[in-house]
Amino acid sequence: MHDIFLNVTNGEYFVLLGESGAGKTMLLEIIAGLSKADKGSIVFNGQEISAVRANKRGIGLVFQDNAIFPHLNVEKNIAYSLHGKGFTKSEILSRVLKWAETMNIENLLNRKTSGLSGGELRRVALARTLAMEPAILLLDEPLSSLDILIQYDMIRLLKNLNKGGQTIIHVTHDFNEAYSLADTLAIINAGTIEQTGPPPEVFKNPASRFVSALAGIRNFFTCVDLKSNVEQHCLLIGEGFQLFSSEPCPPGCSFFIREDEIEIQQNNYEKGNNVFDGVITDIIPSPDFFSVAVNAEVTFCLRIKKEDIKNPAIYIGSNVQIKIPLKAIVPVIKK
Amino acid sequence: MISNSSKLISPFKLLLILLGGLILLFLIAPIAGMFFATPVSSIFESAKDKEVRDSIWLTLFTAMGATLVAAIGAVPLAYILARKNFRLKRLVLGIIDLPIVIPHSAAGIAILGFISRGTALGKVASGFGIDLVGHPAGISIAMAFVSLPFLINSARDGFMSVPVRLEKAAMVLGASPLRVFFTVSLPLAWKNVVSGLIMMFARGMSEFGAVVIVAYHPMITPVLIFERFGSFGLNYARPVAVLFILVSLLFFIILRLMTRNKNA
Numbered sequence: 193m194h195d196i197f198l199n200v201t202n203g204e205y206f207v208l209l210g211e212s213g214a215g216k217t218m219l220l221e222i223i224a225g226l227s228k229a230d231k232g233s234i235v236f237n238g239q240e241i242s243a244v245r246a247n248k249r250g251i252g253l254v255f256q257d258n259a260i261f262p263h264l265n266v267e268k269n270i271a272y273s274l275h276g277k278g279f280t281k282s283e284i285l286s287r288v289l290k291w292a293e294t295m296n297i298e299n300l301l302n303r304k305t306s307g308l309s310g311g312e313l314r315r316v317a318l319a320r321t322l323a324m325e326p327a328i329l330l331l332d333e334p335l336s337s338l339d340i341l342i343q344y345d346m347i348r349l350l351k352n353l354n355k356g357g358q359t360i361i362h363v364t365h366d367f368n369e370a371y372s373l374a375d376t377l378a379i380i381n382a383g384t385i386e387q388t389g390p391p392p393e394v395f396k397n398p399a400s401r402f403v404s405a406l407a408g409i410r411n412f413f414t415c416v417d418l419k420s421n422v423e424q425h426c427l428l429i430g431e432g433f434q435l436f437s438s439e440p441c442p443p444g445c446s447f448f449i450r451e452d453e454i455e456i457q458q459n460n461y462e463k464g465n466n467v468f469d470g471v472i473t474d475i476i477p478s479p480d481f482f483s484v485a486v487n488a489e490v491t492f493c494l495r496i497k498k499e500d501i502k503n504p505a506i507y508i509g510s511n512v513q514i515k516i517p518l519k520a521i522v523p524v525i526k527k
Numbered sequence: 528m529i530s531n532s533s534k535l536i537s538p539f540k541l542l543l544i545l546l547g548g549l550i551l552l553f554l555i556a557p558i559a560g561m562f563f564a565t566p567v568s569s570i571f572e573s574a575k576d577k578e579v580r581d582s583i584w585l586t587l588f589t590a591m592g593a594t595l596v597a598a599i600g601a602v603p604l605a606y607i608l609a610r611k612n613f614r615l616k617r618l619v620l621g622i623i624d625l626p627i628v629i630p631h632s633a634a635g636i637a638i639l640g641f642i643s644r645g646t647a648l649g650k651v652a653s654g655f656g657i658d659l660v661g662h663p664a665g666i667s668i669a670m671a672f673v674s675l676p677f678l679i680n681s682a683r684d685g686f687m688s689v690p691v692r693l694e695k696a697a698m699v700l701g702a703s704p705l706r707v708f709f710t711v712s713l714p715l716a717w718k719n720v721v722s723g724l725i726m727m728f729a730r731g732m733s734e735f736g737a738v739v740i741v742a743y744h745p746m747i748t749p750v751l752i753f754e755r756f757g758s759f760g761l762n763y764a765r766p767v768a769v770l771f772i773l774v775s776l777l778f779f780i781i782l783r784l785m786t787r788n789k790n791a
Contacts, residue, residue, distance in 0.1 A: 225699075226698065246699050247704075255692060255695075259693055263714050272710075276701075276706065277701075324701055
């Protein structure tokens with residue numbers, strides 16, 4: 193990993209989004225003090241804390257596999273961070289109860305941890321970390337291996353925690369999860385951060401093919417050359433393939449084409465700019481539409497309505513024409 | 528046609544049972560034979576014999592002392608070996624197993640040279656007015672030497688089975704390395720540590736070769752049995768042997784039961 197720069201403000205919900213194994217867990221461990229970076233610094237509230245031991249940083253980390261202590265019951269797990277801090281027994285108990293109630297696990301307090309479900313264990317892990325009232329809460333894939341209904345509950349719970357003032361750094365590979373929770377999104381790929389910003393911005397202006405793929409955009413291209421005149425701009429992508437656009441997109445800059453705006457029609461229907469002959473290579477159903485991949489020297493992904501699939505001309509291998517309206521082409525604005 | 532062979536034992540399994548049975552027989556037969564050959568009255572007489580009683584107490588006491596004192600350093604060593612990797616680790620692991628491969632009498636000679644009056648350790652002991660050679664402390668040292676590998680290896684296995692993740696989790700929750708060790712690592716490795724302690728105690732109690740060279744007197748029971756056999760013959764030595772085995776068995780059954788309840 194290299195050139196990692198993160199800036200998290202107090203009370204922010206910061207999500208680090210990237211593929212599994214991209215180093216997100218390592219990053220969290222470095223922030224928590226469990227691993228050391230080869231180079232760089234960690235500044236917290238204006239203080240350099242790279243040399244501070246993990247047990248003194250006051251930063252909480254909930255591991256992906258929960259790391260619940262198997263030899264302690266739920267109550268003792270949650271109370272673990274409260275010992276040796278000068279609290280009385282009753283103070284410890286009331287804090288344990290408070291966080292157990294926040295996590296809806298007050299009925300599990302006397303239970304051994306071995307019989308608990310994945311969702312319950314996750315909540316015990318959260319309660320245990322929150323009990324130490326960490327300045328920052330680090331979450332490593334907190335929704336992973338949870339049943340879908342429990343995931344909804346967990347998202348609401350995390351949102352509420354954040355609304356209550358808890359600063360959270362949340363690591364995940366799921367774009368939707370990131371979008372629904374994040375104030376700020378940072379996308380990590382190939383060991384570095386490709387884009388940072390509020391989710392709607394990242395979604396509207398993906399900085400790279402990877403970011404756009406995460407956001408579900410498949411028609412992502414980089415302009416190779418540009419010929420402009422008064423009315424329109426001609427973009428070249430790859431093998432001399434020309435696209436006409438109403439917006440300029442300088443060479444080296446990227447743009448994407450909205451899937452739902454590409455039109456498909458039968459072969460040889462019309463000629464003109466941005467009309468291409470191609471072959472259907474793939475048809476993939478989705479709940480609301482069909483995704484169709486058309487190879488017209490360059491492969492484009494487009495959508496057709498459910499009823500249109502019945503059109504006898506639409507099948508894998510059929511020759512079709514696609515038309516790309518000017519408004520479907522969206523340049524990515526590089527900041 | 529599928530034959531119902533669940534009621535028949537396969538020839539292979541029969542062979543395994545046969546061979547295993549022979550080994551068990553090999554272990555049980557001499558001990559059982561000794562028990563049958565010894566009249567109960569002679570066992571009682573040995574129990575009344577002060578020399579025998581003192582000897583058994585001495586054996587138990589020195590072995591227990593050896594185990595508990597050595598554990599103070601051995602358990603932390605086991606923890607380090609479980610967690611850290613370093614250049615000469617394989618060498619260290621080999622050194623730990625040395626006492627098992629060295630002939631016991633040779634070990635005794637080595638220890639003798641290590642604790643006699645002229646050495647550093649001997650001088651320290653002299654300062655307390657003790658000559659380690661021929662002293663229970665010397666016996667404990669010899670016992671510890673030959674039995675340490677059992678504790679270290681068992682404890683090390685125990686610590687290795689504790690996921691590092693849990694220790695990391697404890698650290699992030701604010702626990703110092705010392706607290707992590709006592710509240711997470713040790714409790715989770717406890718079964719193996721206790722097992723190691725029991726094995727070390729057992730091994731120490733049964734040591735002869737190293738102890739007889741370091742301290743013929745005072746006589747631990749393995750040495751007493753040897754002396755009685757040499758001086759008076761089998762019939763005189765057997766009751767002591769049987770008594771000692773009974774005491775040892777009793778001890779270990781109690782220890783095992785105690786530790787099983789802890790984990791229940």
